[in-house]
Amino acid sequence: MKLSRRQFGLGTAATAGGLFLPAVAPGSAMAQTNMFEGSSDQFSVTPPEDGKNWHPLAAQRPHNDILSRLQGIMHREGFDVLLLINPENILYSTGYFSKFAYAPGVPAGSQTAAVIPAEGKAHLVVSLYEKDDAPRQTIDVEYESVAGFVFVDDGTAESHQERDPVLDPALTIKAALSIAQDYLGPDGKIGIEAGMLLGGFRDYIEGELNGTxxxxxSGVMFESRLIKFPWEVDMLRLAAQHAERFMARAARELKPGMNAMGFDKMIQIAAWEEDRENSMSTLGYQTGIGPYWGIGLAPRNYVIQEGDVARIDGGGVHLGYISDISRTWVVGGSKPNQAQVDTYDALYAGFAKGLEMLAPGVKMKDLYAAIRAEVEKSSVIPVYPRGHMGHGISVAPTAEDVPKISQNEETVFQPGMCISMECSYMAAQGAPAPGPYNIEDSFVITEDGYERFTMAPDSIFWNV
Incomplete structure (x- = not known):
């Protein structure tokens, strides 16, 4: 299905208002509605059960099914226990979305860790600061908290002890390893995420295990996370459609004459106001505008011109599940530059080729080759050596999860896999049409094709 810029603009605006989605021809894929329609003051939110304070969507998470799948793979591979410090793997295995696990500058494993035995309940080790929320936002998980510098007064003599402002960074690892050792037999097999452990943490673990x-x-976690449960698909759909709403809103509001310093504020206001389910915790995105295609963090002091190419890429994190789509458009929707049109059209041709091929049983490397060959038919992008044409999407913080749709990736698309497919192109000075370009949508693979969560426009002039 192709939408004109007018049809897309109307459809997206209506979707943002919770009214309708554009009609879809039979056999084509389109986004489903989210689990909740409207903002929190428009749908009924029942109080959580006693002892819990979690979001109503988190309460629907299939915790036991996820853990059972993971433990089944552990049994097959002979693991007695896993010691996990990767934030997304902690979230996946326990259901807990730890603030300190994701905090920038906090070494992995210094504040939060999970211990997953091949049989029995998952264990979670958290800082004292997260001791209250962790048990209230998970089920069937054993907990242990480690000392912190914060003063949490629970009336006990222990809580009134003096606090050291400088903490042992290995406290969490030590506690997690102690739990893990309880599940290790004489010839036990313990799993760690090799690429995540700091040298000092690894040295400590190896010293305590005496030769084990x-x-x-990592392969166990990859396999378990690859095929999504229906609840996970729902969360990724929700996150993608939220990103589409706030990007469309920002595209409509960005006007010539504005200073690009206000672009970030516009995006962030739109993102929080379009969060109908109140499920977003963080927002991550990149922007490009006019001649500035880079992704520096500081706002740009630049007066936006009519005809500038603009781009937003990324999305929000909803209960730990991430969105990663992209929208590119011409500010003002006028003063067409033919090179800009040709560039976008070349990328969309590659994207459309990907839509034709995307199906279970297709190898990722074959999809990559087809997309690249289609783009390279154009005169504006005759060489398109992009590293990948999309990737898995899953739990945060990694927007570009594995596997990647790349030239050597043998992975075959399977029902239940969630991906983002993209045709991205950063055109610097010297390219036919300098500026930031990306076409990216998210999908779930189905038994006979795919469901498309979002609908990228087929024209660069859609925001009018």
């Missing part, structure tokens, strides 16, 4: 080898369990 450490085995990388």
């Amino acid at each position: 080898p450490l085995t990388d369990c």
